[in-house]
Amino acid sequence: MTTKPKALLLLAHGTNRDRDAAEALTLAGADPEVIPLNLLRQARRRFDEYQMLVLPGGFSYADALGAGKLLAIDLQTYFADQIRAFVASGKPVIGICNGFQALVKAGILPGDGVEATLTFNARGRFECRWVTLRPVSSTCVWTRGLDDLIACPVAHGEGNFQAAAPDRLTGQIALTYVLPDGSPAGGAYPANPNGSVLDIAGLCNPAGNVLGLMPHPENHIHPWQHPLWTRRAGGRSGLPLFENGVRYAVQL
C-alpha cells in the first residue's frame, strides 16, 4: 500500500474553502493539512515537506486591490524561492478560485512571461451558479485522461480570464466552459459565466503540474451535491480531478 501524499492547503487571511478542498483531497486519497500562512512565514513548516500544494478559494485579504493580488505579493516576497522550487520539482499544484487568481497575479500562471489576468466578470457582479466543464489538456497532470464532463459551481466576481496573447496559451488550456450537452459555450452567458476568453475555466503551466481554475470541483464530490440529484440525475463528479492529482503525486 502506498502512503498517502501529504498536501499543503495554504490558509491565507480570508481563505474559506480550505475545508471543502481538504474533504475532496481526503476522498481522493491524500493527507491534507490546512496550514496558516504565518506558520510558513515563521519557518515552522516548509513547502518541501509536502507532495502537493493547494491554494483554496476564498477572499484573501478581502480582495483588497484586486482578487488574489495581496496573496500573490505574499507568494512573490515571502515564499518566492520555496514556491519556485516546488513548481520546478514537478509536484502537483492546484489553485482554485482565489488560489487561481493569486497564481495568475504572481505570474506563476500562465508562466513563460505571458501577461494575463482574472478581471471582473463581464456582467459586473459576483455569481454563484453551476457550470459544466470539459477537461481538454493531456499535458496537465490534473486533467489528463479525464473523459467525463465535470459539473460544479462557480462562485466569484473576478473570474474573467484575459490574456495579452491568448493564442499562445492554447496548449495550456486545461478546462473549458461548455453547455450541459458538452458543446462549446462560445463565450455565451451563462454557460461561460464570466466572459473568459476562449471559454477558459482552467489553465496549467507549460510543464503541466500547476493547474489554476475558477470553478469549484471540490464542491461536487458527493452525489447529493449535484443540483439535479432529486431528479435522479448525477455523474460528472469533480472528484476524478483530485484523484488524478493524487495519483500523480503518489508516483513521483
Next chain:
Amino acid sequence: MPVYRFIVRFQRADDPRSVGLLADARALGLTALACIQCQDLFFIEGQLSPDECQQLARSLLIDPLTQSFDWRELPASPADPPPGALIVEVALRPGVTDPVADEIVRAAHQLGLTGVRRAATGLRYLFFFAPSASIRESVTQSVPVRASATESVTNSVTQSVSVRESVTKSVTESVIESVINPVIHRWALGEIEPSFPVEAESSGAVETLRLRGLTDEALLALSAQRRAALDLAEMQALRAYCEREGRDLTDVEFETIAQTWSEHCVHKTFKALIEIENSLDGGLPSVVNGPSSTVNGLFNTYIRAATEKIAAPWVLSAFVDNAGVIDLDGENEISFKVETHNHPSAIEPFGGANTGVGGVIRDVLGVSHKPIANTDVLCFGMQDTPFDELPPGVLHPRRIFSGVVAGVQDYGNKMGIPTVNGAILFDPGYAANPLVFCGTVGIAPRRRSGSGPRPGDRVVVLGGGTGRDGLRGATFSSMTMDAQTGQVSGASVQIGNPIVEKGLVDVILPARERGLYTAITDCGAGGLSSAVGEMASRTGCEVELAQVRLKYPGLAPWEIWLSEAQERMVLAVPPEALPALQELCNLHDVTLMDIGEFTASGRLVVRYGGRVVLDLDNEFLHHGIPQRKLKATLPAAASGDSLDHSSSTVHRPPSIVPRPPSPVHSPLPHVDPAQTLLRLLAHPNIVSKAEVIRIYDHEVQGGTAVKPLTGAQMDAPSDACVLRPLGARGRAGIALANGINPEYGKRDPYRMAMAVVDEAVRNLVAVGADPARIALLDNFCWGDPLRPETLGALVEAARGCHDAALLFGAPFISGKDSLNNEYLGADGQRHAIPPTLLISSIGVMADVTRAITMDLKEAGNLLYLIGDFAPTFGGSHFHLAASGLCPPATLNEPVPSVSARTPGVYAALHRAIASGLVRAAHDLSEGGLAVAAAEMCIGGRLGLDLDLPPGDPLRLLFGETTGCLLVEVAPLQAAAFEAGFRDLPLRRLGRVAETPALTVSAGGSLLFRLPVSALLEAWNTSLHEQLLTDD
C-alpha cells in the same frame, strides 16, 4: 511630508462597475445621464522617488492588463477636467473603516517601499449628460429636489465651471446623491483633499451628570439630551439610586445604564405588565392570565411558556445563550439565531446590512459554534415609489434594496458562509423603514463549553480596534427615526470587515477545542459595556479602558466603553491559558487585548488610566429597571380565535375555532384567470429572486443538498434548503425555512402568527424534514408599543405564536423584537411598518438523501392536494395583483385560519416522503393553488392537467389557505400514498403532462391553458426591468 495622488482607471470605457452604476442611476430616474466613468483614487503619504511611485502603482494599485494610472505630487494644480463632465470625488468620512488603506501600507512595506507612511482611498466619478433639452425637462420633473440635497451642494454646484449650463441644479444634486451617502462619505466637486487616519489616544474626559434633586421634567430632558430613550419611571429609578448612594453618575455610568436598560438589550416591552383595555366577545382567551385582563410579560406568557409546555428533550438551550441550540444527531448540536438590523440599514444600507450579518454570525460564535449557513429576509418599499412620495431624508427604496443586498453578499461570501434561505417582500409601509433580518446557523460537537467566568479569569477582547462607530446603537434602535436621524446618528453606522471576523472564527474554534476560555460573548449593541457587563453579571469585574486598542484619537472613556465597533468578541480566559491563546491569535493575525479581570465583588468597576470612571453594583444594573406598565387595545378585526388548552395535550389539541364552513361566497365578477395568474407570477413578492440569490454564495462549505434554486434548469424556488454539514457523520441533515406575511398582519395579527408558523413548518415538511423535530425563532418588527392599538396587535401576534407552537409541537428556541419601526416625517405624520412577524424554522432530517424538491419530475405522475383546503381572499395577493376587479366584500373576508388537522397531514406527508413515495411537494402560499402549480411546472419544465373541485374557480385558484401542499406521486405508489392519508384531507387534482403547459379545467370544461414558457416569462420579470418599462 509629501502626498501623492494616484488615479486608476480601466482602459475600456465599458468597465462593469461603471456600466452597473449607470444602470442603477437610470433606474432611479436619472435618464439624463449618458455615461458614468468611475475611477479609483489613492492618496499615499510618504517619501517616494518617482520610480518608486511608478513601482507602487504597477505592482500594487493597478491590474496592468486592464487598468492604467496617473500620479502626481500634491499640491499641484488639478488636471484639466474632460469637457462636459461633472466630476465628483468621494472619500470616506474620518473614522469610517477603510481596510484597503491599511493593506496598502502593509503591502508597500512588504514590497520594500518603506517610504510609504499612510494611505487613503477614494472614488472619482465623471458624469456625462445627454445633450437633449427635452430629456432635461423630463428629468427635472421626475427627480424633484430632496431635503437632504443641502444648500451647500446647490451653491458649490452653481459655482462649478465644469457643469454645463444645460444640466439643471436638481439633476446635479440627484446625480451626486445617487453615488454618495452623507452618513459615511464626504465629497467634492472636482478634486477632493485627502485625509489620513492618525495615531490613537483617548481624550480621557469624563463628565459627571447631576441626577440628585432633578425634577421629573429635568430628568426627561437629560434622557432626551443624551439620546438615552429612558422613560420617566426609569429616570426616576436612576435618581433614587443616586440618592441612595449619595453621589451622581459619571457619563460612563449613565450611558452604560441607558444601553443595558434599552429596549434592544432588555426587551422591556416583552417583559411589561400589559393592561388590556378592551376585550373580545365573551371575554379574553383562556391563556391570558387573570381576571383583570392583564398580561404579565408577553415573553413569559406566550413565547417561553410554549417552549416549556412542549418540553422537547432535543432542545439543548433556549433563550439563555446568544443563540438557541438543539441536538442534531446525538453527537453534534446546532444553533440558530436571527437578528434585525433595520435602523442602520435605513440610513446606510450597505453598512447596515453588512454589520447585521456580521453581528448574527458573532452570536453563533458566542455559543462557540462554527457558522455553517446564513439566511436573510428583506422587506423594502415599492421599488417604483416616485421620489416626491418619499418622506424627507429617506433613501429611495431601490437604493436601499441594492445597498442591503450588496451588504449581505459582501459579508456572507467573504466569511465563506453559504446564504441558503431567505425572502424578499415589498410593501409601501417599508419605504422609510426597511426590515433586514439576518440569520446564522452554527454547529459544534455536542459538549457544553465554558463553565462561565471565574474570579481571576482575564477579560480578553479579540478582534478589531475600537472607534466611534455605532455609538448608542442600542438606544438608537429603540427610537423613532426622523429626518435628522441620519445626520445625528451618523455615528451609529458601522462598516464591517468580514476578513477580521473570519480571523475570529479561525481562532475561536481551535481555542474552544483546547479549552482556552471559560466564557465567551460577542460585542453587539452597547459594545463592551453590554458584553462585559453581561458576562460579569454573576461575578463582577474590573476593566482598564486604556488597554483597549483604538482606531483614532479623541475618544472619551464612555465612547470606548460603548463603541459598537464590529468584529470583536469578549472572552473570559484563565491566566494560564493566555499565552496559548495569544499564540493562536498571532498565527491568524488577530489582535488580543487583555483589559481586566473577573472578580467576585458583584460590582462592575471600570477605570481609565487608573481612575475609576464607573462603579455600579450588578444587582442595580441588571435588575434595577422598573417593569414597564403598558396599555393595549386589541384590534377590532381580531378573529378572537383561540386554542382551548384546558383539556389538551400538546400534540393533539382538540379543536381550533372551526374553519368557516365553505360559505355562501358572492360569485366573483369576470376576472380572466390566465391573466391573473401571470400578473401574480410577476408580482414583486412572488417573482423570481434568482438575480439576488445568485450573488450570494450558496455552495461554499459543500453542504447544500437542497439549494435555494432548484429544478431542471436550477431556477425554481425551493420551499426550504437542506444542508448536510461537513463534519457531521452519517446522513443527518438540517433544513431551514421561514414564514412571513405582513398582508395578514395588517388584518388579523393572531391568525397571521398562526399562519406564518404554519408556513415555516410546512416549508420544512415539504422538503422532507421531520415535523417532530422542528424548532422556531420569532422576530417581531412592530411600531411604537406605547400606542395601545399597536401593542394590542403585538399581544395578539404573541398569542398566535404560542398557540401555533403548541399545535405543531414546535418550540421557540430564540427570538428578538425590533419595535419603534416608525418614521416621523417632516409632514408630522408617523409612518409605521405593517405588523411583521418573521418565523424562522430549523428542522432535522435523519437522511438528506431522502429529501425532495418542488419541481415536477415525470409526466404521467399524479398530483394531489393535501390539507384542509379553505381558500379565502382576506389579505390575499389576488387583491394586490387584481386590484380594482374584486368586489369589496372579498376584501373583508377573514385571513386564513389554521386547521386542527394540519399536524396530522404533515406527519402523514413526512412518513410518505421518508418511505420514498413522493417525487415532489410544494406549499400553497401567496397566490394560492395556481401559483404553486405554476411554480412546479416551471421547476420541472413539465405541464400539469388539473381539474378543479366544485366551487368558484377564482377562489379555488387564487384564494389563500394554510396547511396545504401539492404533492406529486408516481402512479405505482399512489395506493400506498393514499393509504397514509386515511381520515386526512386529500384529493387527486390531476396529472403531470409531457407537454409543457398548465391546463386548468373545472367540471370537465377548460378554464385556461398557459404554456410553461409564458409562466416562466412572467415569473422571470426582473424588478429592475419592471421599473424601466413603467417609465
